[in-house]
Amino acid sequence: MKSFLISVATLMVLSGAVAAPPSFSVADYPSIQAALDANPGKVLEVPPGDHEISEKIRLRGDGSGLAGSGRIIQINPDQPHLEIEDAVAVAVTDLTLVRPEGKTETRHEAIVAIRCRDLVIENVRVLDNWSNAGTISLRECRDARISHCLVRNYMRISIDDRTASGDWGYAFRCTDGTAISLDRSSGCLIEGNRIVEERLVPTKDVRDQHGLGDFVKKNPVKGKIVNDVMWNADYTDAWQQGSAIVVNAPKESSMTRLLGNQIENAAQGIDLHSDQVIVANNLVVNAFIGMKAMHGSRNVLITGNQFVRNSLWAIGLMPGTGADAGNSDGGSIVANNLISQFGHGDAAWIWGRERSPFKFDNGQEPDDPPLRDVLVQGNVVDCIGEPLFRYAVIVAGGDDGPEGLRFANNLFAPGRDGVANVELPP
Numbered sequence: 254m255k256s257f258l259i260s261v262a263t264l265m266v267l268s269g270a271v272a273a274p275p276s277f278s279v280a281d282y283p284s285i286q287a288a289l290d291a292n293p294g295k296v297l298e299v300p301p302g303d304h305e306i307s308e309k310i311r312l313r314g315d316g317s318g319l320a321g322s323g324r325i326i327q328i329n330p331d332q333p334h335l336e337i338e339d340a341v342a343v344a345v346t347d348l349t350l351v352r353p354e355g356k357t358e359t360r361h362e363a364i365v366a367i368r369c370r371d372l373v374i375e376n377v378r379v380l381d382n383w384s385n386a387g388t389i390s391l392r393e394c395r396d397a398r399i400s401h402c403l404v405r406n407y408m409r410i411s412i413d414d415r416t417a418s419g420d421w422g423y424a425f426r427c428t429d430g431t432a433i434s435l436d437r438s439s440g441c442l443i444e445g446n447r448i449v450e451e452r453l454v455p456t457k458d459v460r461d462q463h464g465l466g467d468f469v470k471k472n473p474v475k476g477k478i479v480n481d482v483m484w485n486a487d488y489t490d491a492w493q494q495g496s497a498i499v500v501n502a503p504k505e506s507s508m509t510r511l512l513g514n515q516i517e518n519a520a521q522g523i524d525l526h527s528d529q530v531i532v533a534n535n536l537v538v539n540a541f542i543g544m545k546a547m548h549g550s551r552n553v554l555i556t557g558n559q560f561v562r563n564s565l566w567a568i569g570l571m572p573g574t575g576a577d578a579g580n581s582d583g584g585s586i587v588a589n590n591l592i593s594q595f596g597h598g599d600a601a602w603i604w605g606r607e608r609s610p611f612k613f614d615n616g617q618e619p620d621d622p623p624l625r626d627v628l629v630q631g632n633v634v635d636c637i638g639e640p641l642f643r644y645a646v647i648v649a650g651g652d653d654g655p656e657g658l659r660f661a662n663n664l665f666a667p668g669r670d671g672v673a674n675v676e677l678p679p
Contacts, residue, residue, distance in 0.1 A: 285310050285325070289317060296344055299323035312337045318344035318373075325350050330359040334382075337366040342373075349378040357381045358409050362390045372397040383409040383452075385495070387434025396440040404432040404446070408453045408520075410463050413494055414470065420574055420617070422476035423484075426464050428453045428520065429494040435527075437505040442512070448497040449517040455493055455541065455600040466492035478574075478617050490603050493520035493541050500527040503549035504580055511535060518599070522560075525550050526575060533557050541600035543567035543592075546582070548575030553585040560590065564598040564608065571614035571649075572621035583625035583657070587611075592634045596641025609642050609668070610634045613658060615649040626657040636666035646673040 278298040282288035285304060288297050293314045299321035307329045312318065317340065325348060327334045334350045337343050343366075350363045363382040366372055372394060379402070382388050388407045391397055408430030415421035432448040435441055453459060460466065468487040475484045483489050497519035500509050506527040513534045516522045522537035523544035528551045535558045537543045543560035546553045547570070560567035568590065572582050592610045611634075613624060634645045645665035648655055660677040 279304070279319075285319070289313075289319075293317060296320050299325065299348060306334070307332070309333045309336045312343055312345075313340060315341040316343070318346070319348060320344065320346040322347055323349070327352050327363075328356055330356050331361065333361040333363060333365050335364045337364070337369055337372065339368050340372075341369070342371045343369060344373045344375070345377060346373070346375045347377070349380065350382070351380045352382060357406075358383045360384060360386060362386045363388050365390045366392070366394055366397070368393045369397065370395045374399045374402060376401045378403045379405070379407070381406045383407065383430065385409055385411045385429040387431045387499070389432065390434045390436070391438050391441065392436045394435070394438040394441065397438065398442045398444070399433060399446060400442065400444040402433075402446045404448045406450060406452050407432045407448075408450050408495060410453070410465075411494070412469060415476070416470055416472050418476065420476050420478045422472035422474060422479065423468050423489075424470040425466060425468050425489055425492065427492040427494045428455075428459075428463075428465065431495045431497070431499050432519075433498045434501070435499070435506060435509065436501040438500075439505075439507045439509070441508075442510045443498060443514060444510070444512045445514065447515045447517075448519065449515075450519060454518055455520075455603065457602065460492070466490060493600065495519075496521040496524035497537075497540070498522070499524040500530065503527055503551075503575060516540065521545065522563075525553060526573075528552055530554070531556075535559075536561070537567075538562055539598045541565045541598065541604065542569065545569040545571070546585070547571045548573040548582075549577070549580030550582050551584050554588075555590060556586065556588045558590045560592045560595075560610070562594045562598040563592070563610070564596065564600040565604045566608060566612040567592045567595060567610045569612040569614065570624055570627060570655075571612070572616035572624055572653075574617050574621070576616060576621045578622055581622040581625065583627055585627050587627065587629045587632065589631040590633075592632070593636075595634065595636070601641065606641055606669070607643050609644050609647040610665075611646040613646070613648045613655045615651055615653045615655070619653070621653065623653050624655040627655070628659050628661075630659075630661040630663065633664045634666045635664075640666065640668045642668040643670050644668040644672065644674050646677065648673065648675045648677075650675070
């Protein structure tokens with residue numbers, strides 16, 4: 254005779270005395286939000302298929318998250334898809350976030366995270382979130398990771414209003430949008446992402462269709478750092494705004510790693526206002542600026558990147574209005590980068606041939622401390638055929654020009670007028 258041993262807990266479940274374990278799929282609840290509210294601290298499955306929302310999904314509580322192959326469709330252009338706030342170890346993985354046709358233009362993010370730690374956003378696809386906000390945006394976060402995500406078509410037509418600033422004093426029509434934005438955040442890893450814009454490329458037809466660059470408002474007094482030609486023309490060439498990746502707030506953002514990302518057709522590929530940053534093994538194709546570090550960016554390591562078909566410059570370091578005596582630029586290394594087909598990008602018609610693959614500039618205002626102590630070594634500027642640039646390297650002059658630059662073992666194809674506008678210090 255066989256003996257059957259049944260636990261008391263099993264008997265209670267079979268008798269109905271104990272409820273069945275909770276389901277961890279959002280399909281078993283009226284909405285994704287209801288599922289999250291019922292399962293605090295759990296990572297819930299979003300199964301295959303379309304999941305339509307009209308309000309943002311709020312992720313609260315440590316250890317919570319969403320994972321799965323489902324598509325979350327935000328039909329309300331006045332809401333983001335996901336908001337994560339004041340939480341530790343939240344995970345969002347494998348989802349697709351979209352907006353339907355006719356609702357793609359928005360002023361909101363797809364994912365916004367505020368005051369989070371150890372956040373993971375991995376293998377997420379964000380398609381057609383046309384916004385002048387950061388598509389994936391982190392604010393005051395620590396030790397977050399955004400990896401292997403796809404952001405496709407993130408830019409929109411917008412107005413850049415600078416009339417509140419005495420430095421500028423005008424507003425103009427532009428394309429704008431940022432794929433991944435970090436603000437006042439530290440210790441973050443941005444790795445292996447693909448960011449591509451396929452709609453708003455900088456052609457003459459796109460400019461003329463939308464009046465890009467045209468002033469729509471102007472103060473009575475010219476801004477302090479605006480040149481007379483632009484002010485009198487009521488037009489700026491700088492109508493490509495936004496970046497594929499931006500790191501803001503140099504006094505509060507630090508220890509960021511940007512590794513192995515692929516960026517195509519951005520306005521600016523990588524825009525840094527941060528300290529202790531590693532920019533390594535990224536591929537930036539057809540941006541008008543490949544990358545820049547300014548406004549008090551210190552200790553930036555730029556190594557092993559490829560910049561292809563950039564138009565204004567590929568790598569630029571310079572002070573800016575955010576720099577001051579306690580927040581200066583420099584102490585950086587630019588090494589082993591490869592720049593090719595410079596001047597062949599879609600925006601080359603805007604910027605002409607007076608541009609350079611490398612730019613080391615002076616400040617935007619007289620009191621900006623100069624860029625100091627940068628080692629530039631082992632880089633290659635490759636050029637086949639006629640160079641579409643004047644110099645491979647431009648170093649600004651004047652009393653506030655860069656100081657302490659050092660160049661070693663670089664292979665710089667000369668521009669039309671030579672390798673550099675100054676003798677490069679060894």
